[in-house]
Amino acid sequence: MTITDRRSLRAEQKRHERRDAILRAAERVFCARGYPDASIADVIDAAQISRGTFYLYFDSKDALYMELIERFTGLVTEALQVVDPQDPDPALRILENVQRVVEVALTHPELTQLVLRESRGLNQAIDERLDRLYDFLHSMVVGALVQGASFGLIRKVYEPVIATAVVGAFKEVFLHHLAHGHPRDRASMSQALFEFGMRGLIITPPDVT
Amino acid sequence: MTITDRRSLRAEQKRHERRDAILRAAERVFCARGYPDASIADVIDAAQISRGTFYLYFDSKDALYMELIERFTGLVTEALQVVDPQDPDPALRILENVQRVVEVALTHPELTQLVLRESRGLNQAIDERLDRLYDFLHSMVVGALVQGASFGLIRKVYEPVIATAVVGAFKEVFLHHLAHGHPRDRASMSQALFEFGMRGLIITPPDVT
Amino acid sequence: MTITDRRSLRAEQKRHERRDAILRAAERVFCARGYPDASIADVIDAAQISRGTFYLYFDSKDALYMELIERFTGLVTEALQVVDPQDPDPALRILENVQRVVEVALTHPELTQLVLRESRGLNQAIDERLDRLYDFLHSMVVGALVQGASFGLIRKVYEPVIATAVVGAFKEVFLHHLAHGHPRDRASMSQALFEFGMRGLIITPPDVT
Amino acid sequence: MTITDRRSLRAEQKRHERRDAILRAAERVFCARGYPDASIADVIDAAQISRGTFYLYFDSKDALYMELIERFTGLVTEALQVVDPQDPDPALRILENVQRVVEVALTHPELTQLVLRESRGLNQAIDERLDRLYDFLHSMVVGALVQGASFGLIRKVYEPVIATAVVGAFKEVFLHHLAHGHPRDRASMSQALFEFGMRGLIITPPDVT
DNA sequence: GATGAATGAGGATTCATTCAT
């Protein structure tokens, strides 16, 4: 490894850290003031960097917002795993999915609120990204509903509406609890959400802790 | 009736119409571009009035937004009626409430989307008004849950969370369906929402059409 | 006298009264808020007339201000009378002039403050009118100085500067006393001003270069 | 001295120069058009800067005006020095004060006119600042009068009125001479003002009631 | 790379004046 390599490695790492610091600052700021009302000035103050530096790491305010959405999308996408049709306990798999999403929301409360609040109409790319996120969430829920029905666990519903309703229910509970800072423990929150979404729908509720 | 009376009556009416035209234009514009991003210029273009005229009817952009929120709140408040504990068929009363809310949402799709999107953080008065609206919705749902439980219609749930979830479910379904312009008929939409909210929770589902 | 004549006479009088009412309202409003900050809305509110009516009586806001300046100028012009070179007691004549000007200021405190505050730079015609007023005042004082010197009553001074100083002294005393509402009696105020202008302060003038 | 130091020093200096250039431009513009009528557009045109740059150096139009008032106040406060009661020639000290104030007015003609014109009623802080300036001037003159009387140099007068008159006399002379651009030499102007204030006009005071 | 001064389009709001009724 040459000196240049080591140098550029260090530089690369530092660059990454800086980017991350900006993203974390933006999370806080955008969540606190709302994306449209938060200014670049707020972000650079929080991130302790100069105006120019910001544009060295991000193309625009919208690009920063977009990246935060991407981050959240990535976390949620990782958290939600398609249930194997062969799985012996699909309901448990679904509960685990809920638990992982709750984990994401409670670990990144500001990012979660920010994204769930959905500031739309600013930029087409952002709107499309949010659409894709919701399409994904929607399809995951629809998948669960269909699978649950096929297993005879869930009664037959009109999936498009019910999936939307389930997504909305989760969103609202997250937003409300994160905003009011109720430090509900993760387990009970997951349980309540799971039961709401599933119990209503499931014919034979699984025995979960 | 004197000439003056008749004149001022006509003037009063015209004034009211103008105000209404601005409100309707604002509904469209704020819904399409989002409140923070929509400018007064957009509104006056849509309403076909001059800059000055706008401020003849509204004190500020925020005041206009506030009035739209008030309008929506009024419609929803009228739509949701507390169920008499003596009522022989409380589930039907609740379904009627749902039907009336769906009616409001489908009759005023832009207003509904605009308000449900909740642009917050711009003005304290607005934030408080939205808080009050959600407190009201929340309390209505909690009321229904408690009552349903007392009748043995609904299983016991942790009402604060479940009420939040129900409100969120309705919000999301409205937002999604209004945004994508699915011209679903009111009856089936009401039914789906009602069943989602109730069926899940009710021990003995009512026989509704 | 025909009916038409009488009618038009009454109309004429009413018209005059209205005009006067507006002028008096404007005096109050312009004095209280300052000419540039006072709006036509303030004036018509104070005068209890409609927006349109205002423009029936005055061409513009500036024209109204101009008319108030004219009124003040008229009052002051009437108050200040050139002293006859033959007069046996010219100093008394000057004191009487002072007394009449004080009378004007105390009778029309708002008009006086308004005009003495000299909002300039708004309109060339107004600036010129104010210039003429000050030229007149200046020339009156210069006249008194010259005359006084010719009688041996006043020592020889460089009139242009001293006349300006005398005018300024009067202005400031009026402004100060009117603004702070010191209800000093007219006689003592006139006396103080007269003495200041005429008598001088030093008993033994120092020997300065 | 590090490079950063030198750089920030140069930056600091440039910043100061820019600020100063804006202040000087504002002096000109506010003097020419009057503070309320001059717009930020006028100032930035005169200063050859962009709209945004202006707000980089000043918080608001009022803040800029305030700073100009402060500048003038500072200059005048420095110019006027309390006369030591032990001073062998207090009249000379007073003449020196007058000379220094004249120097200020002639060196900063636009600033002087601007401030002496007293645009009030726009902003409470500004009004209070102007009040303080006049209180200071008033108290300086009162001090001189009282001291002069104690030395037997000045006859006993009713100080509050006479001090107001003296301040007004100076104001008017400055305003008049600066506005009309009479390039009177400083010495003779100081002399005339001093004599007016100190010496008085009449040789044989008339016997008035 | 890092900085922060500079930019100017765009925002909400005001207000003197006009004119149809």
Add this chain to the structure above:
DNA sequence: CATGAATGAATCCTCATTCAT
């Protein structure tokens, strides 16, 4: 004559973005 709704130019100010240092 009287009215007051309508107008739109003009005002102050903000802020995302650029660029010379």
